[in-house]
Amino acid sequence: MLRSFLLLTLVSLFSGSLRAIVVGSGDGSSAVVSLNEIVDGVNLNGVVELESSGGIGCSGSLLSDGYSILTAGHCITSSYGSSVPSYVDVYFPGLSSPNTVTTYYVDPLWTGAYGQGNDLAILRLNQAAPSSAAGYSLYTGIYNGSPILLAGYGQTGNGTTGINGGFGTLRQGQNRYDTTGSDPRLEWSANMLVGDFDNGTDTNNALGSTDSDIPDEVDLGLGDSGGPSFYDGEIIGVHDLGACFSATESGPCTVPPSLSTGDNSYFGQLFADTGVAADASWIESEETPEPASSSLVVLGLAAAGFFGSRGSRRPS
Numbered sequence: 001m002l003r004s005f006l007l008l009t010l011v012s013l014f015s016g017s018l019r020a021i022v023v024g025s026g027d028g029s030s031a032v033v034s035l036n037e038i039v040d041g042v043n044l045n046g047v048v049e050l051e052s053s054g055g056i057g058c059s060g061s062l063l064s065d066g067y068s069i070l071t072a073g074h075c076i077t078s079s080y081g082s083s084v085p086s087y088v089d090v091y092f093p094g095l096s097s098p099n100t101v102t103t104y105y106v107d108p109l110w111t112g113a114y115g116q117g118n119d120l121a122i123l124r125l126n127q128a129a130p131s132s133a134a135g136y137s138l139y140t141g142i143y144n145g146s147p148i149l150l151a152g153y154g155q156t157g158n159g160t161t162g163i164n165g166g167f168g169t170l171r172q173g174q175n176r177y178d179t180t181g182s183d184p185r186l187e188w189s190a191n192m193l194v195g196d197f198d199n200g201t202d203t204n205n206a207l208g209s210t211d212s213d214i215p216d217e218v219d220l221g222l223g224d225s226g227g228p229s230f231y232d233g234e235i236i237g238v239h240d241l242g243a244c245f246s247a248t249e250s251g252p253c254t255v256p257p258s259l260s261t262g263d264n265s266y267f268g269q270l271f272a273d274t275g276v277a278a279d280a281s282w283i284e285s286e287e288t289p290e291p292a293s294s295s296l297v298v299l300g301l302a303a304a305g306f307f308g309s310r311g312s313r314r315p316s
Contacts, residue, residue, distance in 0.1 A: 021156055021171035022163060022219040022265040024199050028156035031171040031218060035094045036132075039172050040149045042230050045093050046134035047170055049153040050075060050123075050226065052085040057167045059152040059227030060090070060123065061235060064135040065287040069101065069123040071226030072238055072274070076104050076121045079112035088123055092133050093170060099125045105286045107279060115181055117189025119240050119274045121226075122286045138284070139234035140277040143193070147174040147214055149230040152239055154223030159199055162264035163221045173218030177237075178207040181272070185245070191278045193229075193237045196270050198257070204268035206245060206257040220271045229273050237273025244269040 021031050033044050046062035048069060060071035069090055077084045084106075089098035101123040109118035129135070151172040156165040177195045181188025188194075197219040198205040200212040211217055220227075220239050229237040244253035244263045252261035257268035265271075276283060 021150065021152055021154065021173055021224065022197070022221045023156065023158050023173060024217055024267075025158050025160070028158070028165070028171060030216070031156075031173045033093070033151070033170040033172050040174075040230065041233050042136075042149060043134040044151055044170065044172060045132055046129075046136055047093070047151045047153075047228060048133075049091040049168060049170070050088050051091070051098070052076075052088045054085045056085075057153070057223050058225050059154065059223065059239065061151075061228040062092075062129050062133050062135045063122075063283070063287050064137050066129045066133075066135050067125045068287045069125065070228070070235065070238060070276075070283065071121050071123060072240055073106050073110040073119045073121045074112070074240075075226045076123070077106055077110075080106050080108050080110045082112075090123065090125060092130055094132065095130060099127060099129065101125055107282060109279075114241055115186070115188030115192055115272070117181060117191030117274055118279065120238060120276075120279055120283070122283065136228065136230075137234050138276045138280050139231050139236040140280050141232070143177060143231060143236065145176060145209075146231070147176050147211075148195075148236060149174060150218060150220065150224075150227070150239070151230070152220065152224030152227030154221035154225070154227070156221055157265060159197055159204075159219065159259065159265070159267035162260065162262065162266045165221075167223040171218075173216060174214050175217050175219070175271070176209075176211055176214065177273075178209045180275075183207075188272070191275045192240070192272045193275045194270055194272045196257075197265065197267055199267050201267075204257050204259060206268050206270060219265045219269070221265055235276055237275050239271070240274045241272050242269060243272065 058075035103124040181192030182190035
């Protein structure tokens with residue numbers, strides 16, 4: 001049986017042209033988010049760009065308390081208790097001056113293992129978010145298979161060429177979750193929410209549910225890690241990783257369904273979010289001014305040991 005094999009973490013360095021989110025065709029310009037744009041009922045002014053002292057670029061989203069940024073744990077540290085950046089600059093849409101973060105709360109269950117389902121962190125802004133920014137709540141209900149809205153600042157490209165752009169422009173688009181990490185083809189945590197990039201065709205359908213009702217399906221790109229997926233107007237998942245199916249643990253992507261043997265957000269490949277429902281209590285406890293003592297608090301530690309193996313693609 002084919003097993004999912006993670007090939008490349010979705011992390012972006014700050015270089016190249018400014019692009020984000022991989023689209024089905026074209027150059028991704030149709031997915032660019034305008035200032036104050038509301039998409040599927042969601043004001044995207046609370047989706048933020050993160051730039052750390054270690055030169056790592058990620059995405060994140062403002063929570064409803066106006067001070068907390070939800071992102072992926074691997075954007076901050078290789079695992080709970082490991083070194084973190086001395087600061088992270090947070091850029092809100094339409095504002096050139098960043099808000100700064102020096103305090104981080106990392107999910108105590110985050111071990112750095114891909115697909116484990118606890119790849120989460122919360123950044124505490126040193127001052128309140130700008131009044132123009134939207135704050136989001138968490139979706140903890142039942143997902144019924146309807147389209148989700150993905151947003152992030154990562155690299156762009158399209159399903160035929162793969163990722164070919166840089167980091168720094170907010171983009172959005174639709175896809176859907178087709179399965180969870182408990183799928184025997186994946187062998188991840190059940191808290192992982194997984195979809196594919198099939199472009200509405202059976203040829204590139206990796207997970208058995210063709211999304212023919214989504215005309216312009218998108219995938220995650222390098223630099224989207226930590227960004228949100230919205231469902232029913234709330235955050236349902238945090239962008240975590242990308243993957244493809246391989247016949248062996250170290251082999252190339254399988255063709256078909258993947259359009260290419262390289263793992264680079266091509267048609268037929270997978271994306272996965274960490275679902276927020278299982279960790280909602282921890283997330284909400286860290287939104288308060290006085291954080292719960294059970295989480296890791298790290299203040300201005302030196303950046304070191306970021307990220308482990310390059311053996312997976314992460315949408316940071």
